[in-house]
Amino acid sequence: RSKENGKDRYTFFQADMKANSETEAKIELELDEAVKTDRFVLAFQPQVNLRSQTITGVEALVRWDHAERGLLSPAEFLPVVEKSRLAPVLGEIVIDKALAAAKYWLESGFDFGRISVNISPSHLASGQVVDHFKSAMAKHDIGPERITAEVLESVFLNDNGSGHLAALKELYELGIHIELDDFGTGYASLSHVVDLPINGLKIDRSFTKQMLEDPKKEAVVNQLIHLARSLNMGIVCEGVENEAQYDRLRMMGNFSIQGYLIAKPMFFDAMTNWMRESADDLYFVI
Ligand code: C2E
Ligand code: MG
Ligand code: MG
Ligand code: MG
Secondary structure (H helix, E strand, C coil): CHHHHHHHHHHHHHHHHHHHHHHHHHHHHHHHHHHHCCCEEEEEEEEEECCCCCEEEEEEEEEEEECCCEEECHHHHHHHHHHCCCHHHHHHHHHHHHHHHHHHHHHCCCCCCEEEEECCHHHHHCCCHHHHHHHHHHHHCCCHHHEEEEEECHHHHCCCCCCHHHHHHHHHHHCCEEEEEEECCCCCCHHHHHHCCCCEEEECHHHHHHCCCCHHHHHHHHHHHHHHHHCCCEEEECCCCCHHHHHHHHHHCCCEECCCCCCCCECHHHHHHHHHHHHHCCCCCC
């Protein structure tokens, strides 16, 4: 009897696996088409210093403008991209579009600080990421002092010959800033932060969200801010949604914040308008 159950489960599992890999294969074909027909769009979200309230950076966030299903968020397609040969292909597209936008803003006279690009583990491991940055920098005439690469802390944990670390060191030596994204959610230890080529930490929005109710989360945020300062690293606190969070963070130090309180991610034209408007008005938060 148990053997039968086992067999049923086995059959079910196999069927499920097949369905998933068929779906993934279909998505992969569609992704190929989307690359060829230029269906990837960037949204941009500003980062501002919480004291001066001036812009210190802009994060580029990719969306897939799907022909039938409309705009898809990264969570809906990045997992498939990561497992496919398309990771460096999409990565290159994002870098190119992000630097093109940066060029336009600089030429329009907006000092937005740095353009921040999320770099996936597969792209980092592909051996192509440094060339992708170098060619986009040359094409758009953007210097490394204008660029941040955001990487997940997991890329530091299991290098295992993947080449993640070598690629990051090359980017760092070029002068591109490296920031650890979603910091606090993975397992990076302090020794990683101290020894590796990192210019800044992005405190994950789960901490920002829980900080007001949970004194332990607040203590972690406080310690990260002090740690960053003593290591001469920058901080960006993610997911700031309300003034209560903003006020609490403001008491903790002088750093940058990002979140719906400041602005939701916007497409290029809206981001450009936002820069134009906020250039005349320093006090757009309170
Ligand atoms: P992330 O890099 O941590 O980006 C921040 C995410 O939080 C974005 O979601 C943003 O829209 C959202 N967010 C910003 N402020 C708030 C807030 O105040 N409240 C809440 N609830 N959410 C906020 P999005 O655009 O859906 O991106 C999700 C993740 O997908 C990103 O997390 C990043 O890991 C990945 N991603 C996005 N674009 C790219 C890309 O071009 N390349 C790669 N490799 N990954 C990307
Ligand atoms: Mg990010
Ligand atoms: Mg993040
Ligand atoms: Mg995140």
